[in-house]
Amino acid sequence: MTEVSNEELSTRQVNTGIKNEIANEKHFLEIEVPKKLDSIAVGLKDGVSVTLKGNVGDFVGALTDGAKIEIYGNAGRYVGDNMTGGEIIVNGSAEDGVGFGTYAGTIVVHGNAGNGIAQLNKGGIIVIDGNIGDLAGLYMLSGDIIVTGNAGIDTGDWMIGGTIYVGGSYKTGTNAEIREIDDEDRQKLKEIFSTYKIDADINNFTKLEPKKLRPFYG
Known part of the structure; x- marks a missing residue:
């Protein structure tokens, strides 16, 4: 060192x-x-x-x-x-703004974070082991956002691609649709939690994915 x-x-x-x-x-x-x-x-x-x-x-x-x-x-x-x-x-x-515009790689925050997490995410993995604020994943194109606690309002607003996993409460934004996690999701979360020593119950998570691939054009 x-x-x-x-x-x-x-x-x-x-x-x-x-x-x-x-x-x-x-x-x-x-x-x-x-x-x-x-x-x-x-x-x-x-x-x-x-x-x-x-x-x-x-x-x-x-x-x-x-x-x-x-x-x-x-x-x-x-x-x-x-x-x-x-x-x-x-x-x-x-x-605010953890992982803004991330193309690839992983960011892990072992605590709370502010608003605008992973907006315009293009392929990164953003993990917040705590609570976050509003407008997470705005206009995200790809990648993953994982929040073990609560998220704010407009989570996933106008998301175009990617997946948002939340272990607590949240309010969805435009074009974000709540879905149940499947076995593939569980395996992904299990590996990430093991790698970064995160103690969270996978069964508490739901996920958000885009309703439409072209939300601005109908």
Whole structure:
């Protein structure tokens, strides 16, 4: 492990430090984050593992392309924004917009999250082990959203593809249809819960899928 930050460093200095360490073939980094910095650990590629200790700001792990990022603290808005691969784990809560525009990869939040989870999701797996706010999965095209607790209103609003699994209560949005989970769903959830050490009763879940593939055109 290599430490690359302290409380005097800016976002740019932290990210430059990460890139320098990677250039020196140090791919397992441990970073103390004594203050909330936005846009740290962004654009990291496959083969890099970064541990962030402390609360982080907005856009942590944005544009990640294969790296693994684990956060021991809370995160701000837009965790993993537009990531194209890899894994982000938040051992705490997160604010709005987790997994916005995600193309691929997995984001797990071991706590609550805010509004707008996985909007415009294009293929990522977004797991919230807690409660979330409104408008999760708005305009999502593919991928999975898994919420072990409650969701807010307009869940799955105008979703075009993908699946939303919720273990608690929620109110559906336009074009989202409630369906019972089947054996394939149960196996998927079982594997994800085992991998990320999530204690949730699969039998409590229902799923949302699109009513129509072309909701805007009738």
